[in-house]
Amino acid sequence: xxxxxxxxxxxxxxxxxxxxxxxxxxxxxxxxxxxxxxxxxxxxxxxxxxxxxxxxxxxxxxxxxxxxxxxxxxxxxxxxxxxxxxxxxxxxxxxxxxxxxxxxxxxxxxxxxxxxxxxxxxxxxxxxxxxxxxxxxxxxxxxxxxxxxxxxxxxxxxxxxxxxxxxxxxxxxxxxxxxxxxxxxxxxxxxxxxxxxxxxxxxxxxxxxxxxxxxxxxxxxxxxxxxxxxxxxxxxxxxxxxxxxxxxxxxxxxxxxxxxxxxxxxxxxxxxxxxxxx
Amino acid sequence: xxxxxxxxxxxxxxxxxxxxxxxxxxxxxxxxxxxxxxxxxxxxxxxxxxxxxxxxxxxxxxxxxxxxxxxxxxxxxxxxxxxxxxxxxxxxxxxxxxxxxxxxxxxxxxxxxxxxxxxxxxxxxxxxxxxxxxxxxxxxxxxxxxxxxxxxxxxxxxxxxxxxxxxxxxxxxxxxxxxxxxxxxxxxxxxxxxxxxxxxxxxxxxxxxxxxxxxxxxxxxxxxxxxxxxxxxxxxxxxxxxxxxxxxxxxxxxxxxxxxxxxxxxxxxxxxxxxxxxxxxxxxxxxxxxxxxxxxx
Numbered sequence: 001x002x003x004x005x006x007x008x009x010x011x012x013x014x015x016x017x018x019x020x021x022x023x024x025x026x027x028x029x030x031x032x033x034x035x036x037x038x039x040x041x042x043x044x045x046x047x048x049x050x051x052x053x054x055x056x057x058x059x060x061x062x063x064x065x066x067x068x069x070x071x072x073x074x075x076x077x078x079x080x081x082x083x084x085x086x087x088x089x090x091x092x093x094x095x096x097x098x099x100x101x102x103x104x105x106x107x108x109x110x111x112x113x114x115x116x117x118x119x120x121x122x123x124x125x126x127x128x129x130x131x132x133x134x135x136x137x138x139x140x141x142x143x144x145x146x147x148x149x150x151x152x153x154x155x156x157x158x159x160x161x162x163x164x165x166x167x168x169x170x171x172x173x174x175x176x177x178x179x180x181x182x183x184x185x186x187x188x189x190x191x192x193x194x195x196x197x198x199x200x201x202x203x204x205x206x207x208x209x210x211x212x213x214x215x216x217x218x219x220x221x222x223x224x225x226x227x228x229x230x231x232x233x234x235x236x237x238x239x240x241x242x243x244x245x246x247x248x249x250x251x252x253x254x255x256x257x258x259x260x261x262x263x264x265x266x267x268x269x270x271x272x273x274x275x276x277x278x
Numbered sequence: 279x280x281x282x283x284x285x286x287x288x289x290x291x292x293x294x295x296x297x298x299x300x301x302x303x304x305x306x307x308x309x310x311x312x313x314x315x316x317x318x319x320x321x322x323x324x325x326x327x328x329x330x331x332x333x334x335x336x337x338x339x340x341x342x343x344x345x346x347x348x349x350x351x352x353x354x355x356x357x358x359x360x361x362x363x364x365x366x367x368x369x370x371x372x373x374x375x376x377x378x379x380x381x382x383x384x385x386x387x388x389x390x391x392x393x394x395x396x397x398x399x400x401x402x403x404x405x406x407x408x409x410x411x412x413x414x415x416x417x418x419x420x421x422x423x424x425x426x427x428x429x430x431x432x433x434x435x436x437x438x439x440x441x442x443x444x445x446x447x448x449x450x451x452x453x454x455x456x457x458x459x460x461x462x463x464x465x466x467x468x469x470x471x472x473x474x475x476x477x478x479x480x481x482x483x484x485x486x487x488x489x490x491x492x493x494x495x496x497x498x499x500x501x502x503x504x505x506x507x508x509x510x511x512x513x514x515x516x517x518x519x520x521x522x523x524x525x526x527x528x529x530x531x532x533x534x535x536x537x538x539x540x541x542x543x544x545x546x547x548x549x550x551x552x553x554x555x556x557x558x559x560x561x562x563x564x565x566x567x568x569x570x571x572x573x574x575x
Contacts, residue, residue, distance in 0.1 A: 003379060003382070006379055007376065007379045007380060010372070010375070010376050010379060011365065011376065014365070014367065014368045014372050015365075015367045015368075016367065017367075085365075089363060089364070089365055089366065090361065090363035091363050091364065091365060093331050093359065093363060094359075094363035094364070095380060096329070096330050096331050096349070096352075097329045097330070097331060097352065097355075097357045097358075097359060098352065098353075098377050098380045098381055098420075099349050099350070099352040099353035099355075099380055099381050100349065100380050101330075101347070101348075101349035102330070104349070275333065277292075277326070277331070277332045277333055278326075278331040278332065
C-alpha cells in the first residue's frame with residue numbers, strides 16, 4: 001500500500017502546477033476565517049457576520065466546513081487531471097506495461113484521493129479548533145466537541161466529490177469534457193427535480209426523498225448553508241415574513257447514500273479501465 | 279530450452295475485425311526475434327495483449343512458467359510500445375525513479391541505465407525538452423531498469439533520423455550481445471535482418487512464418503552478374519547449368535537455383551567462354567524478397 005501511495009504521490013508532487021494548487025488550497029483553507037468579514041445588506045439593515053457569533057462552538061464546525069467545501073472545488077481540477085493526463089501522456093499504458101496491474105493503478109489513485117480528503121479534513125478541523133478556541137464564547141469540552149458530525153460530513157463530501165471527478169476523468173479522458181460534464185450533470189439533477197416535483201407529480205413529498213438519493217443532490221444535502229441558522233438572521237428573516245424551519249443536521253441516510261455513491265464511482269472507474277483497450 | 283512467453287490460440291476481435299486470428303507461438307530464452315508484418319497485421323495488438331493493455335477475446339498466454347500473475351511477470355519484462363510514454367513535467371531521472379517504484383527495483387539502476395543509453399548528462403532535464411531520439415533512448419533505459427529477461431520493442435526506430443536509428447540499432451545489438459532475449463516488431467526489414475536470429479511473419483492476424491532468419495530464405499541461391507553485354511552473358515550462363523530462373527533486372531543478370539553452386543566454377547566457365555564479368559555475387563534471397571513473397575499471397 002505504501003508503494004502505491006508513493007507511486008501516485010510521486011506523479012502528483014513532481015508536477016509544478018499540482019504543487020502550486022495544493023499549497024494554495026491549504027493556504028486558502030486557513031483563510032476561511034476571512035469569511036468572517038463578509039458583510040450583509042438586507043434592505044436598510046447592515047451587519048457583519050463577525051458580530052453574529054459565527055466563531056461560537058458548535059456552530060463554527062458547520063460554518064467553516066461549509067465554506068471550506070466551496071474552496072475544495074478547485075482541487076477537483078487536480079483529481080481530473082490526475083487521470084486525464086495519464087491518457088494524454090500515454091502513461092497509463094506504460095504503467096501497466098511496467099508491471100502495475102489495473103487494479104493497483106486504481107487503488108493508488110483511490111488511496112491518494114482518500115488521503116487528500118483526510119488531510120483537508122484534519123487541516124480544517126485544526127483551523128476550526130484554533131479559531132474557535134480564540135474567539136468562541138464557550139470553551140467547555142462538551143460544547144467544543146459537539147457538532148463534529150460536520151467534520152465527518154465534510155470528509156465524506158469532498159471524498160465523494162473527488163471520486164466523481166475521478167470517474168468523469170476516467171470516462172471522458174479529457175479534462176475539459178470532464179469539467180463540462182460535471183456542470184451539465186449538476187444542472188440536470190436540478191432540472192429533473194424541478195420537473196418531477198412541480199410538473200409531473202404535483203409537489204409530492206416522495207420526490208424530495210427520491211431526489212435525495214441522486215449523487216449530487218445527496219452530497220449537497222450533507223452540508224446545508226449555515227448562514228440562515230444565525231439567530232440574528234433568523235430574527236430579521238422572521239420579520240420579513242420568511243419562515244425558517246430548515247433542518248441543518250447531518251443525516252445518517254444522506255451520509256450512507258453519499259458514501260455508497262463515492263465507492264460506486266471508484267468501482268465504475270475500475271470497470272471502465274478494466275474493460276477498455278488502451 | 280527455457281520458454282519465456284507462450285501463446286496458445288489467441289484471438290482478438292475489434293467489432294467484426296479479426297485482428298489476431300488463432301495465434302500460437304513460443305518465445306525461447308536467448309534468441310532475438312523479429313516480428314514482421316504489414317500495417318494492421320496484428321503485431322501491436324498481440325504485443326498489447328500479452329502486456330495487459332489490450333483485452334483478449336479468447337485464447338491463453340503465459341509468461342515464464344505461468345506461475346506468476348501477468349502484472350508480476352511484467353516486472354521481469356522490459357517493453358516499449360509505439361512511442362515513448364513519460365510524464366513531460368518530470369526530469370529523466372524522476373521518470374525513471376517512478377518506473378523503479380512500479381517495478382520495485384532500487385534507484386541505483388537509474389544512473390547505470392542512463393549511462394548505457396548516453397543520457398546521464400541530461401538526467402536533470404525535463405522529459406518534454408528531449409528530442410525524439412533521446413526520448414526513445416530514455417524509453418530503452420526505462421525498459422532495461424529491471425535487467426529484464428526479455429526486451430520487447432515495438433517499432434523502436436519509427437520517426438527517428440539516421441543518427442537516431444543508428445544509435446538505437448547499436449543499443450539493440452549491445453543488449454542482444456549480453457544475452458537478453460529481444461522481441462522486435464518492425465517494418466524495417468534490413469533492421470530485422472541485421473539484428474535478429476529468428477523471425478515471425480504475420481498477416482491478417484495469422485502467423486505465416488516462424489523460424490530462423492536463415493531458414494526463411496530457404497535453399498535458394500541467387501547469383502548476380504554484370505558484364506558489358508548482358509544478353510551474351512545470359513546465353514553463356516544458361517549453358518553452365520540448368521537454373522530455375524534467369525532474368526535481367528536493373529542492369530544485372532540474376533540467376534536463381536536451388537542446387538548448391540560454387541561461384542569460382544561459374545567464373546572459370548565464363549572466362550573459358552571469353553566473358554569477363556565486373557560483378558559476381560552469390561547471395562541468399564533477401565528477407566525483403568521473402569517477406570513480400572510471403573505476404574503477397
